[in-house]
């Protein structure tokens with residue numbers, strides 16, 4: 001599919017699944033072992049190697065990983081977790097589900113990431129963790145965050161759903177720090193259908209999360225029903241069912257070796273958008289971090305200037321859709337969802353930078369198989385819609 005034909009809907013995201021991945025799925029199905037087993041073990045080892053992480057746990061989704069990580073904090077009523085209002089709802093939801101209170105810190109004025117300089121002011125005696133989100137694949141400024149965490153004895157849980165392949169000051173996200181959680185949802189930079197992974201260093205935490213991931217059982221099924229296994233097991237803890245299947249890992253094993261090429265193509269497309277859109281006055285393009293970094297370009301998000309465009313963001317997105325161009329909305333400000341307003345008293349004006357972004361941001365089509373020609377089609381339609 002090259003999406004050059006104007007009558008064909010061009011989506012904002014599309015997974016690239018190789019024939020080898022499809023063949024591996026079939027092999028897995030034929031093998032007789034389709035749930036968590038040897039392919040998940042191999043995928044975890046490949047991820048640990050790619051990320052430079054001592055431990056990686058594959059899970060059923062990033063949300064599952066974030067949820068277990070919140071549970072592992074053993075939050076008491078009133079305990080607080082600091083995060084950003086500009087994120088997917090899951091980041092906040094898991095805090096509440098685990099019994100915590102989300103404390104939000106606005107995004108920096110020229111960035112889509114949490115304002116690291118403002119986090120110190122949000123820390124209270126009840127703060128237990130900081131959960132930064134590497135928005136779109138641009139790394140959060142982690143040095144000041146880890147310095148604060150060390151000073152106040154807090155965990156840092158990096159929502160790295162957008163950031164596989166991202167580097168911060170020469171180091172890959174996942175290779176250092178406390179805990180990083182990645183997503184393999186179909187829209188993300190690599191996919192396993194649904195799925196996620198946790199990178200971590202603390203061996204006690206590895207043990208705790210392994211139990212939470214699979215019924216609190218001290219042995220996973222593969223270790224029990226395999227030839228060398230022992231069918232007996234103990235329940236150490238009431239756990240969840242958050243394991244990844246071998247069917248998913250079969251896809252992941254072939255996605256991971258393609259990741260760097262996928263991200264390189266995403267960067268090329270992002271640069272092409274920037275080269276064009278920086279000449280237009282209808283958009284503000286998010287500034288890039290001043291510190292050394294490598295961007296994973298999970299999303300390409302310009303901010304539409306309503307006045308200059310003569311229409312608001314939602315109208316612009318509808319017009320593009322009428323012209324067969326798909327876009328994404330990442331994200332609406334999480335604190336303004338009814339649940340969060342009603343239960344935590346958030347209101348418009350609380351986080352002005354994030355709200356301004358949330359009202360004007362959109363995600364343009366960006367995926368590794370998008371051709372230059374199809375991207376030019378996106379730009380042509382944008383010109384037409386804006387009357388340029």
Ligand SMILES: *Cc1c(COP(=O)(O)O)cnc(C)c1O
Pocket residue numbers: 061062063064087088090091133159161162182183184185195196
């Ligand atoms: C996609 C995403 C998640 C959730 O990932 P799933 O694998 O779909 O559970 C969490 N946080 C952010 C920022 C995301 O983009």
